Amino acid sequence: MNILKSSLGILSLCLALSGQAQNKTIQNSSAIVNGNCGMCKKTIEKAAIAAKASNANWDADSKQITFQYDPTKTSEEAILKKIAQAGYDNQGFRAPDDVYTKLHECCLYDRDHETASKETVHHPQGQATEGHAKHAASGHNSESKPLDASFEAYIQVKNALTASDATAAANHAKTLQQQLEKVEMAKLGEKEHQVWMQVYKGLIKDAKAMANSKDLEKQRQSFTALSKQFISLAKSAQIQQPLYVLHCPMANGNSGAYWLSKEEAIKNPYFGSKMMNCGELKEKIQN
Secondary structure (H helix, E strand, O other): OHHHHHHHHHHHHHHHHHHHHHHHHOEEEEEEEOOOOHHHHHHHHHHHHHOOEEEEEEEOOOOEEEEEEOOOOOOHHHHHHHHHHOOOOEOOEEOOHHHHHOOOHHHOOOOOHHHHHOEEOOOOOOOOOOOHHHHHHHOOOOOOOOOHHHHHHHHHHHHHHHOOOHHHHHHHHHHHHHHHHOOOHHHOOHHHHHHHHHHHHHHHHHHHHHHOOOOHHHHHHHHHHHHHHHHHHHOOOOOOOOEEEEEEOOHHHHOOEEEEEOOOOOOOOOOHHHHOOOOEEEEEEOO
Protein backbone atom coordinates (compact mmCIF):
# COMPACT_ATOMS: atom_id res chain seq x y z
CA MET A 1 0.00 0.00 0.00
CA ASN A 2 2.82 2.39 0.93
CA ILE A 3 4.58 1.53 -2.30
CA LEU A 4 1.36 2.30 -4.19
CA LYS A 5 0.97 5.64 -2.42
CA SER A 6 4.59 6.51 -3.15
CA SER A 7 4.14 5.64 -6.81
CA LEU A 8 1.00 7.76 -7.05
CA GLY A 9 2.78 10.63 -5.35
CA ILE A 10 5.69 10.43 -7.74
CA LEU A 11 3.29 10.29 -10.69
CA SER A 12 1.41 13.37 -9.47
CA LEU A 13 4.66 15.25 -9.01
CA CYS A 14 5.82 14.34 -12.50
CA LEU A 15 2.54 15.51 -14.01
CA ALA A 16 2.71 18.77 -12.10
CA LEU A 17 6.29 19.39 -13.20
CA SER A 18 5.36 18.51 -16.76
CA GLY A 19 2.47 20.99 -16.66
CA GLN A 20 4.75 23.70 -15.30
CA ALA A 21 7.27 23.00 -18.02
CA GLN A 22 4.56 23.28 -20.68
CA ASN A 23 3.24 26.52 -19.17
CA LYS A 24 6.74 28.01 -19.27
CA THR A 25 6.87 27.53 -23.05
CA ILE A 26 3.72 29.60 -23.63
CA GLN A 27 4.54 33.23 -24.38
CA ASN A 28 2.23 36.22 -23.78
CA SER A 29 2.49 39.10 -26.20
CA SER A 30 0.68 42.22 -27.38
CA ALA A 31 0.93 44.59 -30.33
CA ILE A 32 -0.80 47.56 -31.93
CA VAL A 33 -2.89 46.59 -34.97
CA ASN A 34 -4.87 49.15 -36.99
CA GLY A 35 -8.58 48.51 -37.51
CA ASN A 36 -12.05 49.91 -36.91
CA CYS A 37 -14.86 47.54 -36.10
CA GLY A 38 -16.19 44.14 -35.15
CA MET A 39 -15.55 42.83 -38.65
CA CYS A 40 -11.91 43.88 -38.28
CA LYS A 41 -11.76 42.12 -34.90
CA LYS A 42 -12.96 38.87 -36.41
CA THR A 43 -10.46 38.99 -39.28
CA ILE A 44 -7.49 40.03 -37.13
CA GLU A 45 -8.09 37.35 -34.51
CA LYS A 46 -8.70 34.71 -37.19
CA ALA A 47 -5.37 35.60 -38.83
CA ALA A 48 -3.55 35.32 -35.51
CA ILE A 49 -5.05 31.88 -34.85
CA ALA A 50 -4.16 30.83 -38.41
CA ALA A 51 -0.55 31.71 -37.56
CA LYS A 52 -0.80 29.26 -34.61
CA ALA A 53 -1.49 31.69 -31.78
CA SER A 54 -3.23 29.68 -29.06
CA ASN A 55 -5.66 32.54 -28.44
CA ALA A 56 -6.04 36.17 -29.52
CA ASN A 57 -8.11 39.17 -28.53
CA TRP A 58 -8.12 42.49 -30.39
CA ASP A 59 -9.67 45.64 -28.87
CA ALA A 60 -11.09 48.25 -31.26
CA ASP A 61 -10.67 51.16 -28.83
CA SER A 62 -7.03 50.63 -27.91
CA LYS A 63 -6.10 49.01 -31.26
CA GLN A 64 -4.20 46.42 -29.25
CA ILE A 65 -4.13 42.69 -29.76
CA THR A 66 -3.08 40.37 -26.95
CA PHE A 67 -2.23 36.78 -27.75
CA GLN A 68 -0.45 33.68 -26.53
CA TYR A 69 1.72 31.32 -28.53
CA ASP A 70 4.09 28.42 -28.22
CA PRO A 71 7.51 29.55 -29.52
CA THR A 72 8.27 25.99 -30.59
CA LYS A 73 5.39 26.26 -33.08
CA THR A 74 5.27 29.92 -34.16
CA SER A 75 6.60 33.38 -33.33
CA GLU A 76 5.35 36.91 -32.68
CA GLU A 77 6.80 37.95 -36.03
CA ALA A 78 4.93 35.20 -37.88
CA ILE A 79 1.65 36.16 -36.20
CA LEU A 80 1.97 39.88 -36.97
CA LYS A 81 2.99 39.09 -40.54
CA LYS A 82 -0.11 36.94 -40.99
CA ILE A 83 -2.29 39.76 -39.66
CA ALA A 84 -0.71 42.16 -42.16
CA GLN A 85 -1.35 39.69 -44.98
CA ALA A 86 -5.02 39.85 -43.99
CA GLY A 87 -4.98 43.61 -44.65
CA TYR A 88 -4.14 45.15 -41.28
CA ASP A 89 -1.10 47.36 -40.67
CA ASN A 90 0.57 46.75 -37.34
CA GLN A 91 3.68 47.72 -35.42
CA GLY A 92 5.71 45.08 -37.20
CA PHE A 93 4.44 44.98 -40.77
CA ARG A 94 2.49 46.99 -43.34
CA ALA A 95 -0.29 45.26 -45.25
CA PRO A 96 -0.09 44.98 -49.06
CA ASP A 97 -1.84 48.03 -50.56
CA ASP A 98 -4.11 45.96 -52.81
CA VAL A 99 -5.24 43.78 -49.90
CA TYR A 100 -5.99 46.86 -47.80
CA THR A 101 -8.12 48.45 -50.54
CA LYS A 102 -10.25 45.31 -50.83
CA LEU A 103 -11.30 45.42 -47.17
CA HIS A 104 -14.95 46.16 -46.48
CA GLU A 105 -15.71 49.89 -46.50
CA CYS A 106 -16.24 50.02 -42.75
CA CYS A 107 -12.84 48.36 -42.22
CA LEU A 108 -10.82 50.92 -44.17
CA TYR A 109 -8.93 52.43 -41.25
CA ASP A 110 -6.76 55.55 -41.59
CA ARG A 111 -3.30 54.33 -42.49
CA ASP A 112 -0.47 55.55 -40.29
CA HIS A 113 2.23 56.88 -42.60
CA GLU A 114 4.87 55.89 -40.05
CA THR A 115 4.31 52.33 -41.18
CA ALA A 116 5.74 53.28 -44.58
CA SER A 117 9.17 52.53 -43.13
CA LYS A 118 8.08 49.09 -42.00
CA GLU A 119 8.42 46.02 -44.15
CA THR A 120 5.51 45.52 -46.54
CA VAL A 121 4.59 41.87 -46.37
CA HIS A 122 4.28 39.68 -49.41
CA HIS A 123 1.14 37.89 -50.39
CA PRO A 124 0.82 34.44 -48.81
CA GLN A 125 1.54 32.99 -52.26
CA GLY A 126 4.87 34.82 -52.26
CA GLN A 127 4.05 37.54 -54.79
CA ALA A 128 5.51 40.85 -53.63
CA THR A 129 3.46 44.04 -53.58
CA GLU A 130 4.72 47.54 -54.14
CA GLY A 131 5.52 49.28 -50.86
CA HIS A 132 3.80 52.50 -49.79
CA ALA A 133 7.05 54.43 -49.60
CA LYS A 134 7.81 53.70 -53.25
CA HIS A 135 4.22 54.45 -54.22
CA ALA A 136 4.29 57.79 -52.40
CA ALA A 137 7.59 58.75 -54.02
CA SER A 138 6.30 58.17 -57.53
CA GLY A 139 2.93 59.85 -56.85
CA HIS A 140 1.01 57.36 -59.00
CA ASN A 141 1.41 54.61 -61.55
CA SER A 142 1.68 56.40 -64.90
CA GLU A 143 0.69 53.26 -66.77
CA SER A 144 -2.65 52.95 -65.04
CA LYS A 145 -5.45 55.49 -65.25
CA PRO A 146 -8.32 53.65 -63.59
CA LEU A 147 -10.81 56.53 -63.79
CA ASP A 148 -10.28 57.51 -67.44
CA ALA A 149 -13.30 55.58 -68.71
CA SER A 150 -15.53 57.12 -66.05
CA PHE A 151 -14.41 60.67 -66.87
CA GLU A 152 -14.93 60.02 -70.57
CA ALA A 153 -18.45 58.69 -69.92
CA TYR A 154 -19.18 61.80 -67.83
CA ILE A 155 -18.12 64.05 -70.74
CA GLN A 156 -20.49 62.15 -73.04
CA VAL A 157 -23.34 62.71 -70.59
CA LYS A 158 -22.48 66.41 -70.49
CA ASN A 159 -22.43 66.62 -74.28
CA ALA A 160 -25.86 64.96 -74.52
CA LEU A 161 -27.32 67.45 -72.05
CA THR A 162 -25.76 70.32 -73.99
CA ALA A 163 -27.56 68.99 -77.05
CA SER A 164 -30.76 68.65 -74.95
CA ASP A 165 -30.98 64.99 -75.96
CA ALA A 166 -32.60 63.16 -73.02
CA THR A 167 -32.37 59.73 -74.67
CA ALA A 168 -28.66 60.05 -75.38
CA ALA A 169 -28.11 61.41 -71.87
CA ALA A 170 -29.84 58.36 -70.39
CA ASN A 171 -27.79 55.97 -72.53
CA HIS A 172 -24.49 57.64 -71.66
CA ALA A 173 -25.48 57.79 -67.99
CA LYS A 174 -26.00 54.03 -68.10
CA THR A 175 -22.51 53.63 -69.54
CA LEU A 176 -21.19 55.93 -66.83
CA GLN A 177 -22.86 53.84 -64.13
CA GLN A 178 -21.26 50.69 -65.54
CA GLN A 179 -17.81 52.30 -65.71
CA LEU A 180 -18.07 53.54 -62.13
CA GLU A 181 -19.02 50.08 -60.93
CA LYS A 182 -15.98 48.59 -62.68
CA VAL A 183 -13.39 50.91 -61.13
CA GLU A 184 -10.53 48.90 -59.64
CA MET A 185 -9.91 50.57 -56.30
CA ALA A 186 -6.59 48.78 -55.85
CA LYS A 187 -5.20 50.80 -58.76
CA LEU A 188 -6.23 54.20 -57.41
CA GLY A 189 -3.60 56.55 -56.03
CA GLU A 190 -3.73 57.36 -52.34
CA LYS A 191 -5.39 60.79 -52.69
CA GLU A 192 -7.92 59.77 -55.31
CA HIS A 193 -8.77 56.65 -53.32
CA GLN A 194 -9.63 58.81 -50.30
CA VAL A 195 -11.94 61.01 -52.39
CA TRP A 196 -13.35 58.00 -54.25
CA MET A 197 -14.50 56.43 -50.99
CA GLN A 198 -16.38 59.63 -50.17
CA VAL A 199 -18.15 60.10 -53.51
CA TYR A 200 -18.54 56.80 -55.33
CA LYS A 201 -21.93 55.89 -53.85
CA GLY A 202 -23.33 59.30 -54.76
CA LEU A 203 -21.85 59.11 -58.25
CA ILE A 204 -23.46 55.74 -58.94
CA LYS A 205 -26.77 56.90 -57.46
CA ASP A 206 -26.89 60.04 -59.63
CA ALA A 207 -25.76 58.22 -62.78
CA LYS A 208 -28.43 55.59 -62.20
CA ALA A 209 -31.10 58.26 -61.68
CA MET A 210 -30.18 59.87 -65.00
CA ALA A 211 -30.10 56.51 -66.78
CA ASN A 212 -33.61 55.69 -65.55
CA SER A 213 -35.14 59.00 -66.62
CA LYS A 214 -36.06 60.52 -69.95
CA ASP A 215 -37.05 63.83 -68.33
CA LEU A 216 -34.38 66.33 -69.36
CA GLU A 217 -34.92 68.63 -66.38
CA LYS A 218 -34.67 65.79 -63.88
CA GLN A 219 -31.51 64.58 -65.62
CA ARG A 220 -30.02 68.05 -65.27
CA GLN A 221 -30.87 68.11 -61.57
CA SER A 222 -29.00 64.85 -61.07
CA PHE A 223 -26.16 66.16 -63.22
CA THR A 224 -25.70 69.07 -60.79
CA ALA A 225 -24.81 66.72 -57.92
CA LEU A 226 -22.91 64.38 -60.24
CA SER A 227 -20.70 67.21 -61.47
CA LYS A 228 -19.91 68.49 -58.00
CA GLN A 229 -18.62 65.06 -57.01
CA PHE A 230 -16.71 64.56 -60.27
CA ILE A 231 -14.95 67.89 -59.77
CA SER A 232 -13.78 66.77 -56.31
CA LEU A 233 -12.56 63.52 -57.81
CA ALA A 234 -10.80 65.24 -60.72
CA LYS A 235 -8.75 67.40 -58.36
CA SER A 236 -7.19 64.31 -56.82
CA ALA A 237 -7.26 61.90 -59.75
CA GLN A 238 -4.80 60.57 -62.29
CA ILE A 239 -6.12 62.19 -65.48
CA GLN A 240 -4.73 62.04 -68.99
CA GLN A 241 -5.49 65.64 -70.01
CA PRO A 242 -6.54 68.95 -68.44
CA LEU A 243 -10.15 69.46 -67.42
CA TYR A 244 -11.94 72.77 -66.99
CA VAL A 245 -14.40 73.68 -64.26
CA LEU A 246 -17.18 75.91 -65.56
CA HIS A 247 -20.08 77.55 -63.73
CA CYS A 248 -23.55 78.73 -64.68
CA PRO A 249 -25.03 81.16 -62.11
CA MET A 250 -28.59 80.70 -63.38
CA ALA A 251 -28.73 76.90 -63.21
CA ASN A 252 -30.24 74.95 -60.34
CA GLY A 253 -33.00 77.50 -59.70
CA ASN A 254 -30.57 80.45 -59.84
CA SER A 255 -28.44 78.80 -57.12
CA GLY A 256 -25.76 78.08 -59.69
CA ALA A 257 -24.21 74.83 -60.83
CA TYR A 258 -20.82 73.61 -62.04
CA TRP A 259 -19.68 71.15 -64.69
CA LEU A 260 -16.48 69.69 -66.14
CA SER A 261 -15.37 70.04 -69.73
CA LYS A 262 -12.36 69.15 -71.86
CA GLU A 263 -12.47 72.62 -73.39
CA GLU A 264 -12.55 76.18 -72.08
CA ALA A 265 -15.39 77.27 -74.35
CA ILE A 266 -18.76 77.68 -72.62
CA LYS A 267 -21.31 75.13 -73.86
CA ASN A 268 -23.97 75.04 -71.18
CA PRO A 269 -25.40 71.58 -70.33
CA TYR A 270 -28.05 73.04 -68.03
CA PHE A 271 -29.83 75.14 -70.68
CA GLY A 272 -28.48 73.91 -74.02
CA SER A 273 -29.33 76.10 -76.99
CA LYS A 274 -31.58 78.31 -74.84
CA MET A 275 -28.54 79.80 -73.09
CA MET A 276 -25.59 78.03 -74.69
CA ASN A 277 -22.95 80.59 -73.72
CA CYS A 278 -24.18 81.36 -70.21
CA GLY A 279 -21.42 80.69 -67.71
CA GLU A 280 -17.78 81.34 -66.89
CA LEU A 281 -14.52 79.46 -66.56
CA LYS A 282 -13.61 78.93 -62.91
CA GLU A 283 -10.63 76.63 -62.84
CA LYS A 284 -8.27 74.48 -64.86
CA ILE A 285 -7.42 71.06 -63.41
CA GLN A 286 -4.17 69.53 -64.54
CA ASN A 287 -2.59 66.78 -62.41
